[in-house]
Structures are given as C-alpha cells and as structure tokens.
Amino acid sequence: MPTGETPRSNLIRIARILGCFDHRNSPRPTHEILSEVGMGRSTGFGLLRALTLRGWLEKVDHGLLRLGPRAGGLAFVPLEAVDTTRPGSTAALPLDRSSADPHHAITEWDARLFETVSTDAYKRPAPFRIGFANASLSNEWRRAMFESMRYAERLHADRIDAFLVREAADDAGTQVNQIDELVKSGIDLLLVSTTNAHSPHLDRKLKEVADAGLPVVAVDRRPRDPSSLVSFVTASDRRIGRISALWLAERLKGVGRIWMLSGLEGASPAMRRQSAAFSGFSEFPGIQIEAVTYTDWTEEGGRKAIQRLFDQGGDAPDGIWCDSGLQGVGSLKFFVENELAVPAHTGGDLNQMYKLALYHKVPFVALDYPAAMGARVVEVALDILSGKSVPRRVEVPVPIVLPRGMETASVRADTWAERHVGWDLPGSAILSQGPSLRGLRSDSENKQGSRHG
Amino acid sequence: MDKADTPYDKAIDIFEGLVEKPLRKTVSGPLPLARAVGLATTSGYRAVAIAESEGLLSRSTGGAYLRGPATLAAGLSALGFGEFALVAEPVLIQLRQSTRLTAFLGVLSDGACIIGPFSSGRGITFVSPQRHCSLLTPPSFDPDRLAEVSLAHQFEAVAAQRAVISSISESENRLCIVGVLLPGTREGTGNELRSELARAADLLCSHAEKPA
Numbered sequence: 001m002p003t004g005e006t007p008r009s010n011l012i013r014i015a016r017i018l019g020c021f022d023h024r025n026s027p028r029p030t031h032e033i034l035s036e037v038g039m040g041r042s043t044g045f046g047l048l049r050a051l052t053l054r055g056w057l058e059k060v061d062h063g064l065l066r067l068g069p070r071a072g073g074l075a076f077v078p079l080e081a082v083d084t085t086r087p088g089s090t091a092a093l094p095l096d097r098s099s100a101d102p103h104h105a106i107t108e109w110d111a112r113l114f115e116t117v118s119t120d121a122y123k124r125p126a127p128f129r130i131g132f133a134n135a136s137l138s139n140e141w142r143r144a145m146f147e148s149m150r151y152a153e154r155l156h157a158d159r160i161d162a163f164l165v166r167e168a169a170d171d172a173g174t175q176v177n178q179i180d181e182l183v184k185s186g187i188d189l190l191l192v193s194t195t196n197a198h199s200p201h202l203d204r205k206l207k208e209v210a211d212a213g214l215p216v217v218a219v220d221r222r223p224r225d226p227s228s229l230v231s232f233v234t235a236s237d238r239r240i241g242r243i244s245a246l247w248l249a250e251r252l253k254g255v256g257r258i259w260m261l262s263g264l265e266g267a268s269p270a271m272r273r274q275s276a277a278f279s280g281f282s283e284f285p286g287i288q289i290e291a292v293t294y295t296d297w298t299e300e301g302g303r304k305a306i307q308r309l310f311d312q313g314g315d316a317p318d319g320i321w322c323d324s325g326l327q328g329v330g331s332l333k334f335f336v337e338n339e340l341a342v343p344a345h346t347g348g349d350l351n352q353m354y355k356l357a358l359y360h361k362v363p364f365v366a367l368d369y370p371a372a373m374g375a376r377v378v379e380v381a382l383d384i385l386s387g388k389s390v391p392r393r394v395e396v397p398v399p400i401v402l403p404r405g406m407e408t409a410s411v412r413a414d415t416w417a418e419r420h421v422g423w424d425l426p427g428s429a430i431l432s433q434g435p436s437l438r439g440l441r442s443d444s445e446n447k448q449g450s451r452h453g
Numbered sequence: 454m455d456k457a458d459t460p461y462d463k464a465i466d467i468f469e470g471l472v473e474k475p476l477r478k479t480v481s482g483p484l485p486l487a488r489a490v491g492l493a494t495t496s497g498y499r500a501v502a503i504a505e506s507e508g509l510l511s512r513s514t515g516g517a518y519l520r521g522p523a524t525l526a527a528g529l530s531a532l533g534f535g536e537f538a539l540v541a542e543p544v545l546i547q548l549r550q551s552t553r554l555t556a557f558l559g560v561l562s563d564g565a566c567i568i569g570p571f572s573s574g575r576g577i578t579f580v581s582p583q584r585h586c587s588l589l590t591p592p593s594f595d596p597d598r599l600a601e602v603s604l605a606h607q608f609e610a611v612a613a614q615r616a617v618i619s620s621i622s623e624s625e626n627r628l629c630i631v632g633v634l635l636p637g638t639r640e641g642t643g644n645e646l647r648s649e650l651a652r653a654a655d656l657l658c659s660h661a662e663k664p665a
Binding site: 009010011012013014015016018019021022023024025046047049050051054056067068069071072073074075076077078079080081109110111113114115116155156158159368370372379389390391395396397399412413414432433434435437 | 459460461462463464465467468469472476479500502503504505506507508509512513514515516517519520523524525526527528529530531532533534535536538539540541542543544545546547551553558560567568569570571572573575581584624652656659660662
C-alpha cells in the first residue's frame with residue numbers, strides 16, 4: 001500500500017481504493033487492490049462490493065475491478081474558492097477586448113510550474129521523521145507560516161512520527177549547523193526555508209544532503225542553487241511585484257514619484273518582487289522612483305525608512321510601494337501619526353494593514369503572500385515520502401485584494417478588502433494563513449466573550 | 454445519514470457527503486462541514502480531518518473547503534486521463550489569469566461533455582460550469598486544434614454557454630479537452646485568446662505525467 005500503514009477507518013480505505021488505479025483506469029484484480037490498500041479479505045470484499053453497488057467501482061471481468069461511472073464525476077473540482085459577491089459593473093474585463101483598452105498584461109506564463117518529479121526513490125513506510133530548518137520566526141508572517149505547518153502536522157499526525165524544527169535567526173552559518181543536527185537525528189526528509197539566497201556555504205550543505213539521498217524541499221525562500229531541491233513551495237513573487245507596481249502606476253495615471261520599501265535584503269522573495277516591480281514601473285515613463293530601501297519586513301523598519309527619507313529632505317511621494325504590509329504598516333502609521341496626507345500604498349499580509357488602510361480610506365492594493373504554504377509544503381513532503389509524483393515548483397495562488405472603487409484598467413480585484421479584512425482578529429493576524437487562522441479567531445472570540453462575561 | 458445498512462454503506466454515505474457538500478455550499482471549519490453533511494460532532498470532526506488528510510478535501514487560504522487533489526486524481530483516472538491530474542491546477546489557474554475567463558478541463562464522449570477541474574473567471578466572467586453538459590454540434594477542430602462549441606445543459610437542446618476548446622488527448626472514444634467559457638453567447642474569439650488556449654494545451658500535453 002502507498003504509505004505502509006494499515007488504514008484504521010473505512011473512509012481511509014475508500015480514499016485509498018479510489019486512488020489505486022492508474023491514469024487509464026486499467027482493471028485490477030481484487031486481491032491486488034486489497035493487498036495494496038492493506039485490507040483483510042473479509043472487510044475488503046465487503047467494502048469493494050458496496051462501492052461497486054453504488055457505482056464507484058465496476059466489475060470488468062471475473063475478479064477484475066476498475067473505477068466506476070460515478071467516479072468520473074469526482075473530476076469536477078473547483079480549483080479556487082471564488083468571491084461571488086463582486087458586482088458585475090466593476091468586474092474584470094475578458095481578454096477578448098478592444099485594442100483601445102489601455103491594458104497591461106498582469107500574467108506571464110511560468111513554464112517552471114508544469115514540471116513534475118518522480119519520487120519513487122524516496123518512498124518509504126510511514127510514519128516519517130521530518131526536519132525543518134527554518135530561517136527565522138522574526139515577523140508575523142513567518143510565525144503564521146509556521147502555524148500553518150503545525151496545522152498540517154496535526155492533521156497528518158498518524159503519518160508523522162516526528163517533526164523536528166530548528167530556527168536560525170536569519171543566520172546562514174547557524175542554519176548550516178542546524179541542518180547537520182537534523183540530518184544526524186535520522187530524518188527522512190529535510191524542509192528548508194533558507195536564511196539567505198547568497199550563501200554558497202548553504203548551497204554546498206544542501207547539495208551534500210541531497211547527494212546523500214535525503215530529499216530536500218524548500219518553502220518560501222530557496223537557496224541560490226536549486227539543484228539540491230526535489231520541490232520548492234512558494235507563491236509568485238513576480239506576480240506580487242508586478243501587479244502591485246502596475247496598480248500603483250495606473251492609480252497615479254502614469255505620473256508620479258514613488259518610494260520603494262522592500263523587505264529583507266538578500267532574501268529571495270524580496271529580490272524577485274523588487275525586480276518585477278521595477279519591470280512594471282518601467283512601462284510608465286512618467287513614474288519616477290526616488291528611493292529604494294530595505295525594512296527587514298518589520299513595522300519598525302517601515303517607519304524608520306520613511307522617517308529617514310523625510311530626513312534626507314524629500315517631499316512626501318505620490319505613492320509608496322511596499323512588497324508586504326509587514327513594513328507597510330510602519331509607513332502608514334508614520335503618515336497617520338504625523339497627520340500627513342497618506343499617499344497610495346501597496347502591501348498586504350498583515351491584518352493591521354487592511355484595518356488601517358480601510359479606516360483611513362487610503363488607496364491601496366494588497367497581494368497576500370500566502371502563509372498557508374506552510375501546510376502545503378508538509379503535504380508535498382508526505383507525497384514525496386509516499387512515492388507520489390510532485391510538481392518541481394508549487395505556487396500557492398495569490399489573490400488580488402482591493403477596496404471597492406480602487407480597481408484600475410489592468411488590475412481587478414479577486415476579492416474586496418472590505419470582505420477580506422478580519423475586524424474581529426488582532427492586527428498581527430496574517431489573513432493568508434489558511435485554516436490555522438481559526439485558532440486565532442477562536443482566541444479572539446474567547447477574549448471578547450470573557451470581556452463581556 | 455439514514456440510509457446506511459452496513460458499516461460500509463455508512464462510510465460511503467459519509468464519503469459522498471463530504472465530497473459533494475463543498476460543491477453546493479461554502480463551508481469553512483470542520484464542524485460546520487460535519488453538520489452540513491449530517492454527522493455528529495465527534496465522529497464528524499474526525500471524518501472531516503481524515504478526508505482532508507487523505508486529500509479528498511482541501512482548504513482555500515480563506516479556509517473554505519474544496520474538493521481535494523485525491524478526488525481530482527481519482528476522477529480524471531476514472532475518465533481515462535489521470536495523467537493530467539498534477540498539471541491541471543497550475544495550467545488552468547494561469548489560463549484563467551491570462552484570459553480572465555473560466556478555464557476548464559473536460560472530457561467529450563458521445564455528444565456529452567463531462568466537466569473536470571476548473572478555475573472560475575471573476576466578476577462578469579464568473580461562471581460556475583455545469584458538471585454534465587451536452588454539445589449541440591460535434592466540435593470541428595481547425596488546424597490549430599481549436600474549436601468553438603455550444604454547450605447546453607444536460608437533457609436540454611438550448612445553448613447555455615459558448616466555449617472555445619482545444620483537444621489534448623484521446624482514449625477509447627473519449628477526447629480530453631481544455632477550454633474557456635465565453636461570456637454571453639457571442640460568437641468569435643480574438644487571436645490573443647486563441648493563442649493563450651493553444652499555449653495551455655501545449656503545456657498540458659508536454660507536462661502530463663508519463664506512465665510509470
């Protein structure tokens with residue numbers, strides 16, 4: 001059977017029976033199915049018979065079964081949850097539009113997303129030992145991603161024997177030592193979110209681990225040399241950088257002065273977002289980039305960057321491009337606290353960013369870098385250790401979030417900021433955290449309950 | 454959950470409830486889903502967790518339940534095109550993003566179109582496709598492997614939706630297609646749309662999983 005363990009419930013058995021047929025639905029002998037799924041004959045035949053009677057399986061010949069007519073209906077799968085409350089009047093224009101439409105391409109096909117990797121060589125019986133070499137827990141987003149991982153770990157507890165974590169405080173040397181520790185502790189797979197994309201030492205270490213036969217999967221931040229990775233779970237930083245820049249330029253009608261506040265210098269997402277934003281701004285000759293600075297993806301970093309730029313004698317810009325709300329909050333607060341008119345901003349992620357921008361009616365676009373990639377990377381790790389093919393690169397979708405009335409010719413909302421914001425959640429909440437956000441919501445409700453009680 | 458005669462039937466009822474309910478209703482959180490399926494709290498919570506863990510369900514970043522990757526893989530395998538299960542999601546999402554239209558994978562067989570995975574357009578181009586449609590006329594593919602077709606609701610002979618499709622694979626008198634649903638019933642498609650669809654078809658063909 002795929003994972004080595006004996007399924008404990010009929011629901012698990014059903015899932016595994018339906019998953020044991022090949023791409024062409026070739027018929028299989030019943031004894032082979034029972035053996036692969038790890039079922040005894042008595043239970044197994046009973047369940048196969050019931051599934052056949054209900055049309056999920058069908059008999060092809062004596063003792064041969066394949067997926068039945070009802071199973072074809074399982075292919076009907078919506079790939080994304082869609083906010084259907086958007087009014088049609090301001091909705092996205094289809095591509096088939098008139099040539100007079102002043103539209104800029106917001107999507108570039110990325111061929112890297114379609115490559116798949118066979119993982120037969122890494123297949124082993126569950127439960128697994130997984131190690132995670134984490135760059136740091138230095139900001140809310142990183143803590144949210146880690147919570148998302150923990151959620152997946154709990155969900156798959158019966159297949160995970162140990163989930164060992166080391167946190168390197170953004171120091172590449174520390175991370176190299178921690179990877180050694182994790183490998184020595186006998187892990188089956190290494191997850192890594194690298195401290196710095198420019199560390200050749202880290203590149204060499206990961207290559208050494210991969211060459212020794214241990215699968216390595218990166219999440220969020222990858223090493224400069226990706227050859228050591230089986231897979232990389234991320235989101236499109238280029239999409240975040242490009243769309244936020246296009247929106248800001250179009251919002252300013254193609255003319256204005258911009259300050260750019262990037263995240264952590266040397267971190268791969270910050271570099272890719274900044275590069276994509278430069279490319280977006282370059283399509284507008286009237287846009288002038290006056291300053292580019294780094295903020296370490298912190299509120300304090302954002303605030304200090306704006307203070308410094310004012311201290312250097314600059315007038316308030318027309319727009320502030322932030323690659324995340326983590327520093328965007330610091331920038332917004334600076335303007336609000338100094339009673340200055342707040343220029344248009346970009347940057348999502350942090351609930352506080354949405355609360356502040358909506359409350360002060362600041363024009364802004366947000367593309368949340370999904371912290372839910374933490375759960376996704378655990379699923380990819382389990383697939384690899386179960387011998388299932390996985391994509392070489394997994395991109396968790398990044399929806400465009402805009403306040404009502406803030407759409408531009410090219411940039412249309414996937415969801416409205418007014419619906420996306422969590423008014424009942426703390427400002428530090430990361431809204432793209434996925435199901436693990438539920439815990440925060442419960443905590444928040446409990447606090448309110450005890451306050452009222 | 455009252456038609457179960459045996460433990461097997463009961464388990465199949467739960468399975469059917471869990472994979473069907475998210476198609477009909479937006480549900481966030483295991484308990485609301487368990488309740489929507491008619492399960493008791495404790496056993497329901499456990500069943501939802503198992504379904505998510507086995508890939509029958511997944512969750513959007515907003516927390517809403519969707520059918521999961523194992524459901525998609527089994528469904529496409531049942532239709533004879535399981536090789537597209539892994540690559541369907543990134544291709545269809547990019548096709549939707551680049552065309553801003555609902556992008557889908559489907560299987561044509563005997564004048565019917567079974568809709569597979571899809572990524573819905575936004576705003577005025579939002580369409581929630583019908584699971585089973587019929588083709589009003591057989592598709593006539595041009596040299597670029599593209600065809601414009603009219604889809605009708607199953608058992609109806611009135612065009613409900615126009616689509617432009619491209620064939621990507623054939624197996625046992627079935628044709629696997631990738632397509633986009635056009636807004637309204639207007640005929641004709643622009644070159645840009647055709648080229649995006651052709652690109653998606655090429656990517657699906659070249660990156661489909663090879664047999665083991």
